[in-house]
Amino acid sequence: MKHSIQKEIIVVLALELIAVIAACALVTYRNSYSSALKSSRDDSRNAARVAGAIISEYGLDTVTDPENKELYGKIRRRLRSICKGFELDYLYVYTIEGNDECHYIMAVASKDENDRIAAERLGLGTIRDCHPLHAQEQAAIKGEISDELFILRNEFGGDMTWIVPFFDNNGKARALIGADDALYLYNAGITRHFFVALIPISLLIFIAHMVLFFIIHRRIVTPVKTIANHMRTFDPSHEEEPLQVNSQDEMRSIAEAFEKMSRDIHLYIENIASITSEREQSRAQLDVARKIQYGMVPASFSENRNGVDVSALMQPAKEVGGDFYDAFTLENGNYCAMIGDISGKGVGGALFMALTKSILRDRMKQIMDPAAVLNKVNDDLCAQNPEGMFATVFIVVIDPMTGRVQYANAGHNAPLLISGGEVSLLNPEPGIALGLFEDAGIRNGNLTLKKGEGFLLYTDGVTEAVNTEKAFYGAERLLSLLKNNTPKESSAAANSVKNSVEEFFAGCEQFDDITVLSLFYRGEDSELELKPSLDEFKTVRESVLELCAGSGSAKKALLACEEAFVNIVSYSGASYIKFSCSAGGGVLSVTLKDNGMRFDPFAGESSAEKDFESFDKGGMGISLIKQIAEKTEWRFENENNVLTLTFKI
Amino acid sequence: MAVEKITNGTEAVLKVSGWLDTQSSPELEKAVAELDGNTETLVFDFEKLEYISSAGLRQIVAAHKKMNGKLTLRNVQSDIMSVLSMAGFDKRLHIEA
Known part of the structure; x- marks a missing residue:
């Protein structure tokens, strides 16, 4: 995994946590600052006013009277206790005279050391140049109060000064009272306020984030990992264990979707397996059927005897087809050859072919008359043909002594007659295919062959072979093939037709069996x-x-x-x-x-x-x-x- | 068919030429019967033999018995050899091609 959602969530949460805390800190700081400023200002001004009240008790003039040293000392002590009480650094009283000169009346400090120095340097009558005057001082002269910050910095850290006017009993601003709040105390106030406010807020935010993280981890990351692990180990050949996702939210529905999918896949694969094995089985059965069929109708057959020369070739289509042929000697010495084509292919067609061929052979051996046999076999087939299959058959019977031929047709292609150096289509009565209607009324045809003359019987696999241009081979092509090169013996005739048809449909699928049977009369007068x-x-x-x-x-x-x-x-x-x-x-x-x-x-x-x-x-x-x-x-x-x-x- | 006899000490050579079939085989039978008593080994020279039928094969077996196995077939042509093979004689007789 290149990226982890969990890590990303942690990073985002951490960044957000820092940002939120920083924002809180900023706000808190501003609060702390203004609150500390207010407290410093109010305390300092209160202290200055209390100091002013003490001086008013006696009157400013009495206090500044150099004769009343005792009173001066008494007031100074009281001011110092105020200074200490309000935690101020300094508290001092002065007037602004002439050209921005500060005329100090009294100055006290909280610390002993500072107080001693203040008494020495800022005692009654001390004059200092205060130019330029601070805004607070300018306001105080007028009896007003200014909020302008007045910070004095020195080697001890500096003070924040707050100045209020001192009014006499007539309400006139007579002097200024300054209260110095130590900066470090002020700053410490900000800091204390800041942390007291920030720490609990930060803790709350942090805890909220942790809770959020655990919720995400528990409700999203863990179920996603569980589902991913489950998917990774998914084995379609086994039934899936139910997913352990203990929630009722979207993760549950993902888990359910996955469970449904894996069940479906499992079922699907089981189906495929059973279908495949069924298919294998039926293919094996089809192979057996085909072998039996080839056993009954060999791919090639050749016989040369009794004055008759016979050859047959069969090129079966991929499926079990329905063509057949047969050739044998009858008990009366005549020779019988037949060719046939069953409607329909597959195992059913093969069975029907086997049945038809066997009955035809049996009947032919008994009856020896082609038309009578076809009529009889037609009745047999009609009686036991629930599938409504039918067979077209052409039978030729030749007397090897005389060349006399009897033939009968049951709806089969008209054969070719090779006679007198000519090749022509025989024009037999069409008859009707076997197995369809009783009382077919098939009749024999007769002709006599001279020595060296013969027949070519074939099935529609020959004439209906289709080439790449969707054209049929056709009877015309067959006729002209044999006319151009009239064969003298059966094997040449059968081979030339088969080769020509195979050449014709080369590159296309063979849809039907191709069967050719050729019979030539040789005569038996060499006996x-x-x-x-x-x-x-x-x-x-x-x-x-x-x-x-x-x-x-x-x-x-x-x-x-x-x-x-x-x-x-x-x-x-x-x-x-x-x-x-x-x-x-x-x-x-x-x-x-x-x-x-x-x-x-x-x-x-x-x-x-x-x-x-x-x-x-x-x-x-x-x-x-x-x-x-x-x-x-x-x-x-x-x-x-x-x-x-x-x-x- | 013709049979020509050459005697060489105790060895007799019968040169058989032409067609050794049902009709001619008695001539070979006669020639074998006429061998004199000193003959210990017999050779059929088939260099000019053109044809052999089972009647001829029978004479070969008879001669083989008569000579107690001391019979050699010499100069057997391939046509004749294949007939001998079909009858299984090549496994039992001493044959020089």
């Missing part, structure tokens, strides 16, 4: 029917080597194919092996179908655990296939084992 004989493997070898020409991993892929082929030949008892393979997008896909006994080569435990010494009896093949192939899939379909091996090349 060759082989006899179950080791000799026939050369056909497989030639096809694979041709497709993988120049790839370093061709021989390994071939090794896996040989192991699979040899296993079928050796163990299945099949009467034919149907072989097909395709390559694209850095992926080789090989399918072997046989009508031998049902056997899932990947169901058993890994043979890598087998003993080295027993390897001459076989059993390494499946382990090698698993190690080499990127993906292995076996299914039993139409009484055929269908083994699909996918390799990176």
Whole structure:
């Protein structure tokens, strides 16, 4: 603290105390002075008058008669006793004659020494030059009295002289009577009067100031310090002790204000803490939801088989979004791909998405007809959709043997059709979003793809992406992107769209999930029917080597194919092996179908655990296939084992 | 596939070239079976081997057993080596790269 109010108050009070006492002293001094002057004047004049009365008893002429020495001595003694009685230094009688000459008649003094000298030097008949006469003397000559101060100073300290006229029986001023009051006595009178008056006043003022100081200290300084200490040690995480300010004044209201403030802060912080922990909790739950969602809808997906080449990419927005896609083979050998968008985001949207996606997949596997599935799922969702959420979905089903496509739309964006070297917007029946109204009446559309033709399905996250200039990406931009550089395979199509959209909105927030799914028809007419004989493997070898020409991993892929082929030949008892393979997008896909006994080569435990010494009896093949192939899939379909091996090349 | 045999005292070297697959592996089996009784150590020289399948791997294990472990693989190319590794042979056989 740079300044202390307490110190400042002490200094101000002290200065004020000094000033007040000084003022009192001044006033007192003036009082004392005038009172001492008055007392000196009155006493001295009274003494002079008494002396005059004594002389009048005898008459001035009798007293001044040199013959009456005895009387003179008697009067002189009486005057001296008056002089002593009034505590005067000197008392003397004289006349002014001629040219301001003082003709002394009699002079007495209180002190013996002075009296002796007075008798000698100022005895009857002594003449002194008194020029100029003092105002008192001039007045006295005229029988008047003057208040003009008449101070004689000498080596003894000086006297204050008071002169009164002496009147004879006729009332005529005949002589002057002087009374000398000793100055030191007069001064002592002032001093005594001064201190007697000043000390009690000063004490009173001093005490008043001390009382004032203690009141200020007790009522202001101490509570301020208490409150300041309390504020300094204020810890918002703890409940505050009540403030110990025992007054009912403004300090109490400051203390109460502080107590209220600290309670409020305490409550506020508790609120913040609980809100924060709730927020953390819900963020953690949201993270879990997001992980589950990503598990259901992976960020990227690619498959190349059964004459179909499929790729999907999803770039989720910050929140849990509502886009989804799915792609799988149906039991009748057809391939199904779908894309969808849920109204609303967050956990609710994610749950609805999970529900919708699961039901769609299940129904699709059962019913295998896209429009029928959408209608059925719509009824399911309408029956259990209290939040009124809805989903737009587009489903494509393709026959990998013929390229025939069935599609159905439930209110989703029209996909792009890449066909005959042209890119166009497919114009499906719009349908209606799932979950809104029963009896949606969605109908299938049909078309046939030639080899190398395909679709691009996308969600509105693509067309409604917004750039820094608040412009939409739009379907036109999407069309011209693919027209300028018409893709030949699914992964190129999906990637180019995703990259273009991301470039478009760079620097802005991504508001919605961006999902792209592309599907190309490759055809399955490379399927060759082989006899179950080791000799026939050369056909497989030639096809694979041709497709993988120049790839370093061709021989390994071939090794896996040989192991699979040899296993079928050796163990299945099949009467034919149907072989097909395709390559694209850095992926080789090989399918072997046989009508031998049902056997899932990947169901058993890994043979890598087998003993080295027993390897001459076989059993390494499946382990090698698993190690080499990127993906292995076996299914039993139409009484055929269908083994699909996918390799990176 | 072709197998060329070089005998060097009690050591026999079989130079295997081409594709050692299901169809060709019996030739190697035959060549190993025809080794004479004095042969104490066997070397498969794979310098010119282009391809090996599990049938070929089986012949290697059979030869390893027959020679009581005195089998060495020599000049193994990286493609072949990676197949041997996948099967775990690199841990059990004496292989000279």
